[in-house]
Each structure stands twice: as C-alpha cells, then as structure tokens.
Amino acid sequence: MSDIRKLGFIGLGVMGEPMCRNLAIKQSFPVLAYDTQAAPLERLAHSIAVAKSVGQVMRETDLVFLSLPSGEVVAKICEQPDGLLANCRSGQIIVDLSTSPVELTRELYEKFKAKGVLLIDAPVARTRAAAEAGTLSIMVGAQEPEFAQIKPFLSTFATEITLCGPVGCGQVVKILNNMVLFETVAALSEARAIAKKAGVDPKKLFETLALGSADSFALRNHGLKAMIPGDFPERAFSVEYAAKDLRYALDLAEQTEVDAAGARNVRRLFELSVARGDGDLYHPVISRVLEDKVY
Known part of the structure; x- marks a missing residue:
C-alpha cells in the first residue's frame, strides 16, 4: 500500500464538518475536501483545500474519508461516471464513516479490491457535539494491519475506536x-x-x-x-x-x-x-x- 501524503474528505454535513475540522487541525497532512454545499467549505477554508468534484478528491489524495447521509449516496458517488471507482488508483484507502447497508459495503469492497483499493467501513456513533469535541465512537470493519494504519487519523475525532471484525462488521x-x-x-x-x-x-x-x-x-x-x-x-x-x-x-x-x-x-x-x-x-x-x- 502506498504511503499517505494527502487526505481527502467528502461530505461536510452535520457530522462531517466537525470531523473534517478536527482531522485537518490535529494532524500534519493536507486535506482536500468536497461538499455540494458551499457554506461548510467556506467555514473550513482556513484549514483545507477545496475540490471541485469527488473525482478530483480521488485523483489527488491517498486516504479518502466519506461522511454521507445514506448508503444510497455512498453508492452513487462511488459508481457515477466521475466517481470514486472511475478515478481510483492502486494503493489508495477509502474509509466510509457513513452508516451504510452491510451488503452494499461488502459489494463495494470487492469492486475497489479489484482495482487495488482498500475500502474500510468505520461508521461513527454519538452526537454532533461529540464530533465537535473529537469524542466520537467508531466501529471499524477491517483487517488488523489496515486498522492500525488508519487508527491515528480516526483518533483526531474519536476517543473510542473498536475493530469489530473484517469488512462490513463495523456497519x-x-x-x-x-x-x-x-x-x-x-x-x-x-x-x-x-x-x-x-x-x-x-x-x-x-x-x-x-x-x-x-x-x-x-x-x-x-x-x-x-x-x-x-x-x-x-x-x-x-x-x-x-x-x-x-x-x-x-x-x-x-x-x-x-x-x-x-x-x-x-x-x-x-x-x-x-x-x-x-x-x-x-x-x-x-x-x-x-x-x-x-x-
């Protein structure tokens, strides 16, 4: 797996915005973020770079976090023409912080695996206040080595991070x-x-x-x-x-x-x-x- 040099963050909603803020502030890697709404991007402008599309995020970063409202939206941005699958490259890691259906998560895992990309499910629990304070609880579906690699990044916005089993088990x-x-x-x-x-x-x-x-x-x-x-x-x-x-x-x-x-x-x-x-x-x-x- 390639070295991580730049982070991506897609989805700056109620939970995504404070998570992205903590991620950008508490670690040393640059963050490229995307959202369909301008307001959260403007609020985070002092600590992130702004992407014009999800495709750009995927092309220019090594570790990409998703914080989206549903599994249906996750599937859409993964499979759309300028989406994540179309723009990924071998060695990248995608961490889905959204709550998505287990079956969908495992299907997307296999599609990304075929391109040499690792998908990890890491849905978050607790409130927006916890996201702002960096005290979320995260349930992770991954193998131990990959879990160890992403855990320091998750620790920027969570205090409880649990490896629940292989892919899908976090969901x-x-x-x-x-x-x-x-x-x-x-x-x-x-x-x-x-x-x-x-x-x-x-x-x-x-x-x-x-x-x-x-x-x-x-x-x-x-x-x-x-x-x-x-x-x-x-x-x-x-x-x-x-x-x-x-x-x-x-x-x-x-x-x-x-x-x-x-x-x-x-x-x-x-x-x-x-x-x-x-x-x-x-x-x-x-x-x-x-x-x-x-x-």
Whole structure:
C-alpha cells in the first residue's frame, strides 16, 4: 500500500464538518475536501483545500474519508461516471464513516479490491457535539494491519475506536447500536406517556429511573435532555434519518432470519411521526405520537 501524503474528505454535513475540522487541525497532512454545499467549505477554508468534484478528491489524495447521509449516496458517488471507482488508483484507502447497508459495503469492497483499493467501513456513533469535541465512537470493519494504519487519523475525532471484525462488521455493529437506541427511546416514550396519564411528573420519573437499573445513555440524553423539555431541533439526528438506519437493521434481520419485532414496532412509530409532520425533527420526537393517541 502506498504511503499517505494527502487526505481527502467528502461530505461536510452535520457530522462531517466537525470531523473534517478536527482531522485537518490535529494532524500534519493536507486535506482536500468536497461538499455540494458551499457554506461548510467556506467555514473550513482556513484549514483545507477545496475540490471541485469527488473525482478530483480521488485523483489527488491517498486516504479518502466519506461522511454521507445514506448508503444510497455512498453508492452513487462511488459508481457515477466521475466517481470514486472511475478515478481510483492502486494503493489508495477509502474509509466510509457513513452508516451504510452491510451488503452494499461488502459489494463495494470487492469492486475497489479489484482495482487495488482498500475500502474500510468505520461508521461513527454519538452526537454532533461529540464530533465537535473529537469524542466520537467508531466501529471499524477491517483487517488488523489496515486498522492500525488508519487508527491515528480516526483518533483526531474519536476517543473510542473498536475493530469489530473484517469488512462490513463495523456497519453491523453500528446498525445494531442504533436499533437498540431507537427501541430504548420508544420504551422511554411509552413510560413517559403512561406516567403522565397516571399522575407522575415525567421529569421525576426519568430522574428516578436514572438512579436505578433502568438507567441508560438514552434516558440521560434523549429522555432528560430532549423529551422532558420538548427540545427536538432540526439538523440533529432526525426521524427520517433514524428511519433509514432502522431500515438497514430490519433488512439485516431479514437476511439473518431473525424476527426483530421490537424494531418493527419502532418503525411504526417513525412512520406515524413522519405522518404528523415531525420527520425533520430530532428522533425522540416520536414521544409525541403516544401523546396524540394515534398509535
């Protein structure tokens, strides 16, 4: 594998922009970045060079990071005429920080492998605030030598970096991480609605649950910080984005012949939340569905 001299970064959205900023600031290699929107490129202009296309990023860099909204977008930029496959060269490494379907990840791995290019899946977990602070959690699908090679770069924006197995395994773990989170948020939504109607202050409920065996990251963050104050901003992890990740989990469940009934229940809540006009809001907003008695 060729030496790394220049880094590429494609996708400067909610998570990509702060990750790219940390990457550019905390290591010594130049970074060439691309996004369809001008604003994040302008905000990062002091620490990156700006590419005119994804093809340019691939032609001019050695290690390319992707942070894109879906596996469908990852597939598009890989396979479009001026995309990554058309412009790659032997010895390059692509690290997909996006959450993508496992099957797609493994298919793209084989296509790039045929050209001497390594694709590594490294989806990220935690919040935008964690991306800005450089404290993300990353689940990696790779072999040990390649993992060791990219880990220092991942460490610029993550504090927990786990090798989960060969290619695709990072996506498996990330998708299941999100499935469990969504199911926990659904359980908290149910508990909140029941407590409120039974005469218990939901805030008191959640604060007390946090002291016992029902405590969880979701309770302390999605519950106490979002559901209780009713704070469901846009440009956070929206219902529609969450529904996309849950679809990947349900597809994986079907492929592995597992009856994921809990995940299907959450899918129903997501569908109802979108129907009431909350699709662009932070996904704990599904708690409103139970308040509306539409479930």
